[in-house]
Amino acid sequence: MQIAKSKYGVGHAQQFLDLLWLCGGRAKLRPKEYYQYGLYRPELSKKEKAAFLGKNRNSAHMKKVNDPKLMNYELFVHDKLLFDALVSSLGHRSPKLLAYAGQTDLGSVRTLQSKDQIASFLTTEVEFPIFCKPRFSSLGEGATQIDGVDRETGTITLGDTTTVAMSDFIDRVLTEHADGYLFQERVNQSPDLLEAFGQAPAILRYVTLKMPGESAEVFYLLLRLSKPDSMGVLEYTEGLHSAEIDSESGRVISDFWQVEGFFSTGLRSNTDTGMAREEIVIPAIDEMTRIAVDIHNHFQSIKILGFDFILSDRGPVVLEANSAPSNRAIQRLRDCGFFNPAFDARMASLPGR
Numbered sequence: 001m002q003i004a005k006s007k008y009g010v011g012h013a014q015q016f017l018d019l020l021w022l023c024g025g026r027a028k029l030r031p032k033e034y035y036q037y038g039l040y041r042p043e044l045s046k047k048e049k050a051a052f053l054g055k056n057r058n059s060a061h062m063k064k065v066n067d068p069k070l071m072n073y074e075l076f077v078h079d080k081l082l083f084d085a086l087v088s089s090l091g092h093r094s095p096k097l098l099a100y101a102g103q104t105d106l107g108s109v110r111t112l113q114s115k116d117q118i119a120s121f122l123t124t125e126v127e128f129p130i131f132c133k134p135r136f137s138s139l140g141e142g143a144t145q146i147d148g149v150d151r152e153t154g155t156i157t158l159g160d161t162t163t164v165a166m167s168d169f170i171d172r173v174l175t176e177h178a179d180g181y182l183f184q185e186r187v188n189q190s191p192d193l194l195e196a197f198g199q200a201p202a203i204l205r206y207v208t209l210k211m212p213g214e215s216a217e218v219f220y221l222l223l224r225l226s227k228p229d230s231m232g233v234l235e236y237t238e239g240l241h242s243a244e245i246d247s248e249s250g251r252v253i254s255d256f257w258q259v260e261g262f263f264s265t266g267l268r269s270n271t272d273t274g275m276a277r278e279e280i281v282i283p284a285i286d287e288m289t290r291i292a293v294d295i296h297n298h299f300q301s302i303k304i305l306g307f308d309f310i311l312s313d314r315g316p317v318v319l320e321a322n323s324a325p326s327n328r329a330i331q332r333l334r335d336c337g338f339f340n341p342a343f344d345a346r347m348a349s350l351p352g353r
Helices: 002-008 012-024 031-036 046-050 055-065 074-078 080-089 115-125 166-176 191-197 285-296 328-334 345-349
Strands: 097-101 130-134 144-150 155-158 163-165 181-185 202-209 217-225 241-244 256-260 263-267 304-312 315-322
Touching: 012 031, 012 046, 031 328, 074 080, 080 097, 080 315, 097 115, 115 144, 115 166, 155 166, 163 166, 191 202, 202 285, 217 285, 217 328, 241 328, 256 328, 285 304, 285 315
Parallel strands: none
Antiparallel strands: 097 181, 130 144, 130 181, 144 155, 155 163, 202 217, 202 304, 217 241, 241 256, 256 263, 304 315
16 A cells, blocks of 8 residues: 555555445455556546456456356366367377376376375376376466475475475375376476576466357467466466567567566566567467467357467477466556456457456
């Protein structure tokens, strides 16, 4: 509150009134989003502020756009196991599945159904690092990287260098993710991205749009720099860099957005490497765009889909999909609410506005 007051002259009382109607009214923003979007700025009209879409309203709105009654293949999006199988069947790359923890027997896939089986897999069968994630989850919940196992101490070293007891980790897998947990290969990022992003995985978030009877097209494309120990991105992670990418040229077309507590900062360069945004060009952008459009075209009744890619040393890899992609980062990057007519003219033809 103090920053908004000192920098923009917006008093605490005005901020409180803004929060009251934006958080409690139709917009249903969270207080943190009010500040991260910069909605305290006096130059924004009440209508412009109300056009912003927050986490609480995003899922509900996406369900209106993607009518659940028409989404015959929605399970293929939410079930990471089925989605990876679909991606592979279409001739595209997804992370290699090393083992699956769950009660469903997957035939040729290494299936782990007990604590002893998971422990044996981690201590005798794995070449680290590996990446793990729940079969059903979103926003990186439950996902982690494992860098190694110490058999003498019975501990696991995670990608952020912390250690946890292997028995505790396995207990969480079997209880919190009883509907399935995936152990995958750790995808190695393309060396072509090293100069621009260093060791931070560069996740390309495609959001595609498909109208009835038409081919899918790119709605917008984001670059999201994750932590070096991850292949996914949590929403509003402290220090997270995001930027908008032109889906035709692969060039960065916005400042980097860095999250710092309740506020976000626009940066002209990547603070990890110092490379200016104008110098950054994502390679293989045509191939990734083609893959995203191809996959979406197999979901005839879903209008908006999100796809996460990483450019590996073997080419583009599709990490996962989402039928309710978060639109928070793109709103901040464009400084324009999702329901603002200026956001994208194509939005006018979608339901749920």
